Amino acid sequence: MEKNALLAERNRGFFRAKKLLVLNVVSSPGSGKTTFIRETAARLGASLRVGVIVGDLATDNDAARLRTAGIPVVQITTGTVCHLDADMVSKAAAQLDLDQLDVLVIENVGNLVCPADYDLGEDLRVVLLSVTEGEDKPLKYPPMFHSANVAVITKTDMTAAAGFNRDLAFINLQRVSHHARIFELSAKTGEGMKAWLDFLVQQRTVDGHGPR
Amino acid sequence: MEKNALLAERNRGFFRAKKLLVLNVVSSPGSGKTTFIRETAARLGASLRVGVIVGDLATDNDAARLRTAGIPVVQITTGTVCHLDADMVSKAAAQLDLDQLDVLVIENVGNLVCPADYDLGEDLRVVLLSVTEGEDKPLKYPPMFHSANVAVITKTDMTAAAGFNRDLAFINLQRVSHHARIFELSAKTGEGMKAWLDFLVQQRTVDGHGPR
Numbered sequence: 062m063e064k065n066a067l068l069a070e071r072n073r074g075f076f077r078a079k080k081l082l083v084l085n086v087v088s089s090p091g092s093g094k095t096t097f098i099r100e101t102a103a104r105l106g107a108s109l110r111v112g113v114i115v116g117d118l119a120t121d122n123d124a125a126r127l128r129t130a131g132i133p134v135v136q137i138t139t140g141t142v143c144h145l146d147a148d149m150v151s152k153a154a155a156q157l158d159l160d161q162l163d164v165l166v167i168e169n170v171g172n173l174v175c176p177a178d179y180d181l182g183e184d185l186r187v188v189l190l191s192v193t194e195g196e197d198k199p200l201k202y203p204p205m206f207h208s209a210n211v212a213v214i215t216k217t218d219m220t221a222a223a224g225f226n227r228d229l230a231f232i233n234l235q236r237v238s239h240h241a242r243i244f245e246l247s248a249k250t251g252e253g254m255k256a257w258l259d260f261l262v263q264q265r266t267v268d269g270h271g272p273r
Numbered sequence: 274m275e276k277n278a279l280l281a282e283r284n285r286g287f288f289r290a291k292k293l294l295v296l297n298v299v300s301s302p303g304s305g306k307t308t309f310i311r312e313t314a315a316r317l318g319a320s321l322r323v324g325v326i327v328g329d330l331a332t333d334n335d336a337a338r339l340r341t342a343g344i345p346v347v348q349i350t351t352g353t354v355c356h357l358d359a360d361m362v363s364k365a366a367a368q369l370d371l372d373q374l375d376v377l378v379i380e381n382v383g384n385l386v387c388p389a390d391y392d393l394g395e396d397l398r399v400v401l402l403s404v405t406e407g408e409d410k411p412l413k414y415p416p417m418f419h420s421a422n423v424a425v426i427t428k429t430d431m432t433a434a435a436g437f438n439r440d441l442a443f444i445n446l447q448r449v450s451h452h453a454r455i456f457e458l459s460a461k462t463g464e465g466m467k468a469w470l471d472f473l474v475q476q477r478t479v480d481g482h483g484p485r
Contacts, residue, residue, distance in 0.1 A: 193428070
């Protein structure tokens with residue numbers, strides 16, 4: 062763990078030198094990480110070029126979905142390990158042409174517990190909460206939600222079908238992640254994507270020539 | 274881990290002596306475990322009396338939901354631990370009046386990775402897959418799906434809204450969990466519950482006076 066903290070800081074320095082904005086995207090399985098990342102990359106288009114590192118226990122299905130969309134992607138297959146670590150990310154990043162990228166998105170293993178403890182050297186930890194999971198998840202998985210800089214409520218097109226209580230979700234998020242920026246969107250319909258993309262562009266250029 | 278395997282067998286023996294059918298219910302966060310368990314207990318009613326052990330990192334929300342429904346329940350709060358283990362279950366079970374129960378349901382921490390490695394002494398491991406999570410989850414979390422005796426597709430009332438491909442889900446389940454019994458249901462509407470309840474009754478009475 063201590064070794065991971067050191068390697069994560071090395072990653073952070075390396076990524077800053079490369080002027081990359083780095084996101085660590087975490088969530089339950091099935092919260093819509095891959096669709097969210099694919100639509101983020103597609104809509105940023107030429108203004109900010111996005112590369113992706115994808116972590117999964119098994120299969121390269123998610124990587125294939127992103128690659129089909131023309132996004133540079135590297136797959137990490139973890140076997141039985143329930144999270145990515147800084148060393149895995151460092152090795153995977155070396156397989157991307159980072160000088161051609163502005164944003165590096167790390168899609169973590171679908172898990173609301175273990176990835177909370179592993180800094181990868183990201184600028185922003187982005188936790189997704191889909192409307193179908195229920196409003197109580199921030200309270201039930203506090204380490205993950207507390208450690209996030211950004212919380213994104215996803216699949217808002219299913220809000221009614223899921224009976225999702227938006228006000229309660231905000232109350233719960235603010236209790237556990239009171240410091241986090243909150244976005245609400247449907248990557249499927251595009252609703253709410255613009256505010257999220259504007260935020261990324263602003264984060265990327267805070268000091269005029271790189272992230273933060 | 275080896276110690277857990279021994280304690281799990283001790284649990285198994287203890288539960289058999291008590292003629293309990295013991296289920297270990299695992300899934301992603303937000304797949305509907307608590308509603309599924311609550312409706313199972315309510316619909317079994319007087320024919321099979323159900324008690325529940327609930328595991329969560331934090332909060333006793335799920336336990337409170339079950340208690341409100343009149344179900345005997347014990348909460349285990351794991352802090353940052355991503356799974357229950359046999360020792361936690363043994364201590365929690367001691368707080369229930371097991372002689373008054375026929376079925377003991379253990380609601381594990383919401384996580385498709387870590388709980389796969391921890392036998393709790395259950396008779397049946399039951400993995401839930403909600404239609405909103407997508408059809409690919411069995412392929413992406415093979416240890417959990419492979420280790421399950423029963424797979425339950427939940428939230429079928431949202432099949433259309435989620436664009437869930439049932440045929441593909443069955444193909445994926447059968448690749449990873451070819452030995453598992455599969456059920457499809459909505460605990461919310463009741464659709465599909467009867468087949469699941471009939472199965473439980475049959476499992477409970479295989480030899481006429483206890484589980485299997």
